[in-house]
Amino acid sequence: MNLFNIKKTFEMKRVKNWPEIYWCIDLHGTIIPSGSGSDDKTDKLELYPYSKEVLQFISKRKDMMMILWTSTPADRIGNVWNFLNSNGIYFDYLNQNPHALKTPRSDFDRKFYFSILLDDRSSFDPLYDWIMIARQLELSIKDSIIEWNDINKKNLQMAISNSNVELNDLIIFN
Numbered sequence: 001m002n003l004f005n006i007k008k009t010f011e012m013k014r015v016k017n018w019p020e021i022y023w024c025i026d027l028h029g030t031i032i033p034s035g036s037g038s039d040d041k042t043d044k045l046e047l048y049p050y051s052k053e054v055l056q057f058i059s060k061r062k063d064m065m066m067i068l069w070t071s072t073p074a075d076r077i078g079n080v081w082n083f084l085n086s087n088g089i090y091f092d093y094l095n096q097n098p099h100a101l102k103t104p105r106s107d108f109d110r111k112f113y114f115s116i117l118l119d120d121r122s123s124f125d126p127l128y129d130w131i132m133i134a135r136q137l138e139l140s141i142k143d144s145i146i147e148w149n150d151i152n153k154k155n156l157q158m159a160i161s162n163s164n165v166e167l168n169d170l171i172i173f174n
């Protein structure tokens with residue numbers, strides 16, 4: 001998980017006075033589990049742990065916008081959208097960011113702008129990363145997202161340990 005990118009993004013927002021931060025967030029394998037059928041009709045709509053708290057928090061913030069990044073077919077997306085809304089999660093856009101306009105330096109016609117990407121195809125671990133994002137957000141913006149009871153503290157510790165396993169693998173040589 002690229003927590004450093006989240007930390008850096010919020011530092012840039014403060015230093016450069018950015019009005020918004022754009023979160024581009026994948027659906028299957030990131031917010032809800034990927035199904036195994038040939039289509040998504042039998043997929044269980046359930047949220048990964050702590051995704052609800054984080055996504056509700058971002059939904060409420062006027063200075064953060066969320067783009068749902070998904071290949072879900074058009075005739076199925078309403079179902080997903082309603083499920084997310086019923087959990088207090090409100091995305092601003094679907095697979096686009098019309099809010100960030102083209103500049104002389106950047107053409108967003110074919111690659112839309114985002115500040116932070118969460119995607120299980122891009123190193124996001126849905127079982128552990130949401131709680132770490134919650135904590136990093138709390139530290140970056142000095143607000144509260146999760147009540148840190150013993151269970152949540154233990155889960156955070158487990159998530160941190162899990163992410164360190166990969167890092168340790170990189171520095172071990174035979």
Ligand SMILES: [Mg+2]
Nearest residue numbers: 026028029120
């Ligand atoms: Mg995915």
